[in-house]
Amino acid sequence: MYWLKTNIGKIEMDELSISNKLLEFRKQQPNFKDISFTTICAYRENAALMHYHPTEKQYSKVEASHLLLIDSGGQYLTGTTDITRTFVLGEMTLEERKDFTIALKAMFRLQNAHFIEGITTGANLDILARGVIYDYDLDYRCGTGHGVGHFLNVHEGPNGLRPKSLYGHEACIVPGMITTDEPGVYVEGSHGIRHENELLCVKHTENEYGTFLKFEPITYVPFDIAGLDLDYLSNHEIASINEYQQYAFDHIKDALTQEEKDWYLNNLFIK
Template identity: 40%
Template structure:
């Protein structure tokens, strides 16, 4: 549970590791290799054993690639990581803006016709492989064993975390009913499932193979006859008892490829998450391509899961309020970014309900706050000084829900530029919080509302506005998101983040984040749209009023903020006492 502040790799380790990787090219008959940040399960989060991109390059972001050729090595990162990557990789690696520059275009430009690039077929999905092959010019791909694993002498062992049952009272539906519901509409005789959170949700189990995400590693076949074959190590399941029942067969994971090779078909795969190695094992079998059948049902939380999320957010909100009250009482310059992380985790642990943090806390002061996914280490740790902004993005894993909240705090007197930027970010967050919208809209249809106030003065941010959040599962969950690329329509029960921001490189970072849930909106007089949705706010923690320029808010925005703070006081007030209660009353005073 305790956050670690060590680094996976230091920049100076990059050159010898890159040289060792290149030394493997001749034997593999390749001119380069692609190293993604993913594993055989194709989820966002990886175990230490699979964190090959970080080990090779030093870059610790949650998405990206390294393309290592004989005389060039690019590290491809999106807008969240363009500041971070500069400080984490040695100069033998060239940061590349991705997806503006695609892997295929960069490789085709760097390699002559006839060049060959190696990939591990377990680490690329069917969709990724098709895109690469279609876009490469004069260059071919070759499947190889994983060359990073060959040179990584002290590579950690595969995770073998204990699996435990998620109580049906919290899950809201027995796993047998989930299996039946999905099997009825499978459209195939069997379906391959590789995503750890999909398997966990389907079978009402949780695990501990990934730090901060309660999921187990394994593979599954969901069959149209209402049975499931679970390919997972027996020793992980020792504490489950008879939870799985006789409809779930447990088989050794090393037999997964051989088992799917015997299927008669048709077999359903999700090309976005099915590894190429799996698709190749199905050669000669009829394949049906469709999304992972767990994705949408998992995202649309039932009433039990929503009730759990509400309870978790009240508990977590009280911990955040105690933390913020402590922070305001500390003299500027008397504590560090690590002190902030440790104090916040201590407040969450004091609830006696915390199972884990939901991700490594982002505690960025001053210029470190401009690194969107900054993770403080012993090397980067610094004091939090007067006149700075402190960005704290954190969350907790509770058995009844997953939380994720960001607050930006003024340390001392904030500057006018920072206050205006903060207020414009706040306007975007309020715009989404107040929104009523027709059923059928997706993230790309509303993302603009979070950015409009920033666009008015030529500002923007380089990340999406919101991601899905699981029910005591992954803090980042698909398929819906609030972003220009979000195409999955919103549906009731989806929990999403609402987190616009602004970042001035070298100076400060601002982000304000609440979690929200999609719900039906009551009809209004004269309504002609058949169905309308709105967002229920789940997060109840004060927003720093010292950073707000009141004259930039409209009357409706001011009313929303005052009502929000009134609700925070009403919901959290009885959960804190003493000086913390006094701090909360002051923090929630009307603007």
């Protein structure tokens, strides 16, 4: 993220070279074995195609304007990752800014959910994210999330978040399950926006109503807040985003240079 945001417009970039740069960074990490799926690096209208990825024969130049979506993951001995971030590279439209914001609202609405053990399925939780998108008469033609294996499949049941079951039955979300949270907005010919964290289901509390569960994010990567329109966010939502940005910083700060730390603290919090 730091490399991309500080070099865009200064050096030549395209979807393929950015994908290769990301792989170069991954190879520097301990326990890395391979990517967990073909990297989706999609600029502007390419990102409206949910599973687009650049190839040696077909890729787009990336310039210092509008949005770049990167959905990538790695296979590590310690687990399998799947993460999406949408980056603001320069000038963007009001529609892009609105869609960027409501997609992040939706992701946090699900990430912050509390729910009862034993009766809550992925279909029950899907509406928490999708409902935010529905509020603006929009939808995304895919699930909200899926289970992730441990150094295994990046899509692994029985857990998942979608309006109807993918597996022929509904599995309750239980402690220990890792599920992605990835709502988005896709406008054909214009842009695609997705924000994705992996969430670990954990026990929250127990009382006369039952055992309450919640999600703990295990993706420690900040969001690019340059795309936000604060008019679409409540004070509570702004505080929640800043809390996550701090949470991510606290987990990764020891791996950052002083220059990277300063850039993070100056650019990635809503003031």
